[in-house]
Amino acid sequence: MRKVIPITEFISTEVKNNLALYLLLSFVVISLTSFQTVPTEKAKKFKVVIDPGHGGKDPGTHGAYTKEKDIVLKVSLKVGGYLEELLDDVEVIYTRKTDTYSHPKVRATMANDAEADLYVSIHANAVGNAAIRGTETYVMGTKNEGRNFEVAKRENSVILLEDNYKEAYQDFDPTSPEVNIMFSIMQEAYQENSIILATNIESQFSKRAGRKSLGVKQSSLWVLWNTAMPSVLVELGYLTNAKEEKELNDPKVQDYLASAIFRGIRDYKKYLESTK
């Protein structure tokens, strides 16, 4: 009977060491490759931050019986739902999904940390004149005249709810019309894309959702100023207009509004892909 010699005996120590080294290197290479694959796949996702305005201790504005924070949450969840359901390569990040308060700074940081592709803040409007109704979509800008300034003051005023706002928002005085006159280079780069998205949304509001569109506007809104990506702030309508307040409470109208915002985002994404 021939003695079976274990294969290891044929291999010199040097070869064994080389073999061990080879196995170790293979393991490292495989590990690195798999580590690289995961983030690449993740990076392909188009990240949309949906920011339902206000919440918790900050109710926003109100109509005869409606709080802004409640209406905007309902529509925001519907927008996110459409994005998740109808577009495979989109990741939705909500700044809130319930009636909770979060600092505007936390919301902006959340979007910046996630390196989001888009920031969509959803609000409802109010004004002294009860006849005024319609949708508006804001991009960051320096034109703070008339009603745009009123919107900026109101939407920024949440910052004043915070005890330490002077410390936390040093360079941003939400009551000053001179605020943010200077544009950073970064903001200017996002401006063009923000306007494209805002135009898409307003066009969808009037053409598909049958809303009265008051158009794309510019205002110095804190949250838009502090997000490092194209960002818009949508005003769904005026709670101070009796007809519009009633409509905004109608789940069907909420669906139309959400669907219009979804289509605006979808078309914006298609536009970006076509320019690649």
Ligand SMILES: [Zn+2]
């Ligand atoms: Zn608001």
